[in-house]
Amino acid sequence: MELHQNETRQLSFHGEGAKLFGIYIVNILLTMVTLGIYYPWAKAALLKYMYEESEFEGSRFTFHGTGKEMFKGFIKAIGIFIGLYGILFLAALSRNFTITMLGVAVFYIGLLILVPIAIHGALRYRTSRSSWRGIHFGYRGDRKEFLNMFIVGSLITIFTFGIYGAWFVIEIRKYIFKNLRFGNITFSYEGEGSAFFWMNFKGYLLTVITFGIYFFWWAKELFAYYVDNIRMYQGETRLTFRSTATAGGYFKLIIVNLLIIVLSLGLATPWAIVRAMQFVFNHIHIDGPLDVNAITQTEADYTDATGEDLADMIDIGLV
């Protein structure tokens, strides 16, 4: 087994800008023509495409979610949002200071509760609908536990004027990775709040001092901190993730993508997305002796897609 010493694996992305452009165009057209009702199907199409162009060890990933499943979630999410905005709007119309403030409070408390519910729901749904070689991903987090953690963390972050935010982000990552499954493979996240805080502190300060030039180094460090702290476990075997992204690489990615998007008035965005995906996949290495044939199915089916669309509405990007 000494052959495994320097084993490393990578994901690869095979998507093409032209194909992605076609999908975007059809999606926008149908979403417009149906006054938005097509949105969940549009999203399913996009995810299916992105997954099936992602390859690991010669096999592509699959997204099993359907527009129909997400449509139910979409309707629920819209209902919840109309309710929240309705309260805010009516309160503002009352022109009574107390009622307005009450309305604003209900709105923000509602959002504070919705965000973790959305993250949890989206994780459950998205992972359960993702597979590779027929083996499904899964998320075993507990909603109540996550909700408590999230609300407490948010409040501390607010009361420490954002300083606790660094610890909070790490705590969330730890929780999510701890509960992430890929068949019988488990994960963990080994980052630390204080290191993350100082990295951001330094990054922010140097970015300001260097008039933004340091930003690319900061972005590189953040990416590396995310990736390098991910661990994957197959039985007794521990696998590590490693980032090879450089500040120069980030610079090229961001500047060229900006040019692509701006010069095409946004029309060439799919090509920029493909470049970004390739960059991310090309700069993540999974080191260690992974037995890609021995992952066994463990996760159950889960079909409630409400979280997925709630996450969209609050603009939480997953993946």
Added chain:
Amino acid sequence: MQHFSARYHDGRRSIAHDATLTLRPDHWLIHYQDPSGELTSARWTLPGIVTDENFSDLFIFRYGSFPQQTIECKDRQLPAALTQHYPDRVFFKKGISRLFKLSNTAIAGMAVLVVALLGVAYWYGLPLLASAVASRVPVSAEVEMGDTMYENLLHGYDVDSTLTVKVNDFARSIDFKTRYPIRVTVVREKDANAFALPGGNIVVFDGILRKMKTKEELAALLAHEVSHVHYRHSLRNVLRSLGGYLFLSILLNDINGIVTVLADNSNALANLTYSRELETEADQKAMAIFQSEGLNIKGFVDLFTMLKGEHGDMTNLKLLSTHPLTEDRLRAAEAAVKGQRNVKEDAGLERKWEDIERGYHGDE
């Protein structure tokens, strides 16, 4: 009997088996070697086979309940063979996903169509929708909404309360023939500008008052703004700009934008522009008010001439953009003057006007 090479996943472990797929009349047979080297087979009966919708040239089929077995096949002959073997069964639905496999020309055509549709929706669809919605909003709700906007908006201005009282007094002497409660606020701004909010609030800059010579000019300005209120032009515009923001934020997938719209929209009001049709409509209604009140329509001619002079030498085109003054409007007013018969001199209104004039000359 046709055979296809495929990859098979049993749904329990992550092994990718190289397999052979054989199409039988009522089932598929999948042969592969298991890890110990023994030849194994899986049997898929037709009703349980599901085709995966996908965008590439890989054909994927699943079978059974969770966890499903999967086969992936790259052979392009497969679809034809399937139709030949199972003429009654459709494996590849002619669904929307077919659209994604169209030629580049078709995609480019669709892109042009999307851009055109977006343009049409933004420039034609939104105004239509806005006026349809506007006509269904009850007056009380409109007044309430307008008043809320007014309160938000007024923070940015310095109100001249003496002039406000006087101009309101002036406005009350004219019957504008509208259900809306007309309330005027004079603010200290040197631009020659005025605008109307939904529901009856009218904001007049003292800069425009100072340049007026006659009571008819003020009456013309007020009648014009009241007409915007009366025909719900401002509500239509608010809805339109709200719709515009909504449209853009949905397009850019930024739902947060909606919050910003609700918060900031009232501030954008001062910069709203009316279309030429709406301006003409407001002028016509305003002149009709003058007719029935016996006020001299020459007030409009003077007002427009004064504003025209203003913009001739001003670099600030703010009012020009709010009220696009055209020669046509001036000429329409001149024509209306000729048609007017019943001009009465209203001494009460004249006194109120003189009072306003004294008011702003007083603090100069």
